[in-house]
Amino acid sequence: MPWTKVYGNKAEFEKHLAGEPGLRGLTYREALLEAASQMLASDPSVFVIGEGVDDSGGVFGTTKGLHQRFGKDRVMDSPLAENAVTGIAVGAAVAGMRPILVHMRVDFMPLTMDQIINHAAKWRYMFGGKLNVPLVIRSIVGRGWGSAAQHSQNLQALFAHIPGLKVVMPSTPFDAKGLLKASVYDGNPVIFIEHRWLYEHMGHVPEESYTVPIGKGIVRRPGKDATVVGISHMVYESMKAAEELMGEGIDCEVIDLRTIRPMDTGLIIESVKKTGRLVVADTGWKDCGPGSEIITRVVEEAFGFLKAPARRVNLPDVPTPASPALEKAYYPGAADIVSAVKKTLGK
Amino acid sequence: MRKELLKYGMQTLTKNILDRMYASMLRIRMFEEKIVELYPEQEMKCPVHLCIGQEAIAAGVCLNLKKDDYVFSNHRGHGHCLAKGSPMRPLFAEFYGKATGCSKGKGGSMHLVDAERGILGTSAIVGGGIPMGVGASLASMLKNEERVTAIFFGDGAYDEGAFYESFNFASLKKLPVVFVCENNFYATNSHQSARQPGCRISDTAAAFDAHGVCVDGNDVIAVYKAARDSVSRAARGGGPSLIEAKTYRWKGHVGPEADFDKGSRPKEELDYWVERCPVKAFRAFLLEKNVTTPKEMDEVASAIKAEIDDAVSFARASPYPEAKELLEDLYI
Ligand SMILES: Cc1ncc(C[n+]2csc(CCOP(=O)(O)OP(=O)(O)O)c2C)c(N)n1
């Protein structure tokens, strides 16, 4: 399937596109825009709400022009009131709408925790299944250009901790479109986390509306020597690392986790049973993060298959610094994955 | 009687409405008193926040609502559900933790629901239900439904940021929602004056370009009138209102006992408000004006008693949820 492929950059994609006529390419941002546009067109219960969703930039282009096409009631700007607006989206969802709420940066979501954790996540269980919260909260991770401590965080672990939520982090344009639709129609509150560095990525994206299942990871590159689980932007770093390692005769299997909660444990365990080695590369901090969870599950269910201690690649245990010199030291990349994989091989 | 009613500007107040006000308040009072009676048995194993003394607000507001209008309530929510028309069986069963409870035993007394009657769940996070109520009214607006949402909250919730953010949004979008602040002067043991410099809750509305009114929350007709005005304003696109209804809770913050003996509040304060009991005052009014006869009132009381007895037996006889239900209902 061409769309399960990961292309490292636009040029690489365009090279492939030339060889596969009939397939259409979109960027990640265009894929999100198309998904929203198709759902707004086909379903009156869908609406988009958030700070600046109707401005000229359109949330990095992902909502651009939608208000002109669908009106300001369906693509609704909101006051700077993250907690209440989140609760308003929760209430609208309980009352039968399918809101797509956008918080431009994950860093603003700590202000919404009451409505997400105490309300959205609880509303079905606490009332014995009598009510549902079909809500999607899109949010964006920043990186670089001195964005610093309050505009670049990766808070997926906070949400992944909470029963009642789902947490999705697509890495390719195809998945961005299909997972957004799956999230809107999932019926549960879904935290949908995008990474700014993915917006320019290109890939094959069919024009028709489709879904990608929540809770399913995917093998981006089969291999036999070590399993590398990548999350969001780190999938690309993992692919680069795998290529580099191949040059040294080490054959990595790269899994794109795609959904943090519920986690596709089965896929990872299958892979580890084959490779016996595991590295998890996440965009966030290490402690109590998805990497901790993945390794724990492998230890619980496939301990005997591990030939070496598992490794994690994460951010250092400090907030994001601003200086380019410090940023460079802060963000891990393919090289860190390469060395983590080598460690599992005793090299 | 007509003259008295004209004083309230309520030419259309009929005996029917007045009788329903009385029945609604009495139903809440007797329901709560039954909990006071049974709670010491420790068979209702969840905290209960009683609204004895505050019945006129729920009754006066909800009589203006249609069955499918939405109500959002809070931890002190029994009265709101009853006034909105919820039957007693699922409520008592919920307090007893039974599978037949309105939330199948997963919510307890602080998390009541009755979707059929527009009660889309209840938050016990102070102020937490307010944004959701605004969201439900946004849904009504987007769907072009003729539906009004009433949000009940306390003077304590007025301290919370969620209130201001939500009220601002509701006024900005002219949503069909009525904010009902039940000002009983206390948030647990903390007096309003210890938390708010102004103590003029309803005045807040002006800053948001919305309608605000302060009423005697123990006067059911005053509440009814304010709510009728606000509900019709909301329904015709006039945006939200903030009704501040001053009242007093007779029992402690939580549980069936009074709290003055624990030093929380002066006994004289309670005595003053018990003297101004909303049910007693309205009963006297109805009798004095010859609206309702004592016999009619007795009939109302015995019907309520029968409903309570039935609901309590139902709740007691109902099964507990099975252990397998523990893991159910999390995701769709
Ligand atoms: C966010 C939050 N803070 C504190 C509490 C604890 N608490 C429960 S009820 C309550 C008092 C609420 O007072 P008010 O809103 O006036 O309602 P009342 O109990 O008087 O009806 C408090 C502080 C809570 N449930 N939620």
Ligand SMILES: [Mg+2]
């Ligand atoms: Mg209070």
